[in-house]
Amino acid sequence: MKSVLRQATADEIEHWDELIAVNPAGGEVFQAKAFAAVKQRQGWQPEFWVYETRYGRIYALALTRQVVSVGRVIYIPRGPSVTDIKEWREICRLNRQFEKTATLIKMDPPIVRGEIKTLPNDLAKVSNVQRSTVNTVVIDLNQSEDDLWRSFRQRARRSIRGGKKERLQVVDVAPSPDNIMKMWRLYKGTAKRAGLSTRRPIYHQRFWQEFGNHGIGRFFFVLEANNQEPIAGAFVNWSGRNALYKDGGSRRDTDTHFSHLLHWQIMRTLRERGMKSYDLGGTPPSDRLDDPTHALASLATFKLSFGAPVTDFIGTYDQILKPVKYKRWRQIERLWRRAVRHTPSRDIY
Secondary structure, eight states, rough: OOOEEEEHHHHHHHTTHHTTTTTTTTOOOGHHHHHHHHHTTTEEEEEEEEEETTEEEEEEEEEEEOOOOTTEEEEETSOOOOOSSHEEEEHHHHHHHHOEEEEEEOOOOOTTTTSSSSSOTTEEOOOOSSSGGGGEEEOOSSSSSSHHHHOHHHHHHHHHHHHTTTTTTEEEEEEOOOHHHHHHHHHHHHHHOOOOOOOOOOHHHHHHHHHHTTTTTTEEEEEEETOOOEEEEEEEEEEEEEEEEEEEEOOOOSSSSSSSHHHHHHHHHHHHHOOOOOOOOOOGGGTEEETSSTTHHHHHHHHTTTTTEEBOOOOOOEEEEEHHHHHHHHHHHHHHHHHHHSTTTOOOO
16 A cells, blocks of 8 residues: 555544544543644644554644745644554655645644654654643553552552541532532632743633543542532543543642542542543653652652653654745744743643
8 A cells, every 4th residue: 555645535534533533542532632622723724644654553633724934834733643663654754755835734643651762853853732731641451450550659548548537529520510610619719829830821711621522531529528619620531442531620628639540539439430541631751750749749749659650752843845934933933932922822732
């Protein structure tokens, strides 16, 4: 079969979320149709690409936009979903061969750091876009519940038992308007206490709603006995058999053992629904886990208590297809990202 890059057919787009689940890396929430709908509200135009390669067919969501004096800019979020550098090299070759209008293609494939020896000359390492998935702890759900429990560190098991003694209950619910507001209050309060910036409320609300509408996202709330107002919550979405802890938050006035219990129940529920992995989101890189100055140091301690190591991925690269215009784009991109950090938009990606 001849290797080509082509646009997906109408039938492939209709079944897109099923098709990306069979990519070499499996399903990826940032490649789903729900994410395409979210980013379209941000000015990106989604295109659905199919790479016909010697390694098999690879499906990739490409977000595109026209930039004055630069031309066509393309971003493949958390993709293409390949795990082998040989597959990525062929994809880069197909990009050069078939994509004649773009100035650059930004990519962050889920390839583990350290496995790369040589890269195509037109690839340049840039600042990471999907920061929460570059260094992360991924829990293997493809094991018995007893084995999963035994893989936790003592601290996690003790905390889960404490939450049960406090009669905490974890429920999962759809992103209804009322539940979205409950989650937003928890998320916003936690981000403010941690000194973290957030996007506009409407962005998060649309994100949660889109994934809920597509049936691939749920809220998990922690409730105290006889109280329907959650003390903590998490938004979890999934693609194929891969799930991601996307957002979380808690009330300031609670001192209960909710956090480990919340994620333990999430893992149990995901296992029952056939998920094979649960990505706990961002941590420091594995070589900075002992650095207390890292912004995610405290989160690393919590996430590592579930027994899995930190996985480091390679992050974001630009494939430079038109070098002169690309230099102009780099100047615009730096100014653009710097400007939006001082607005409620927070980022262009």
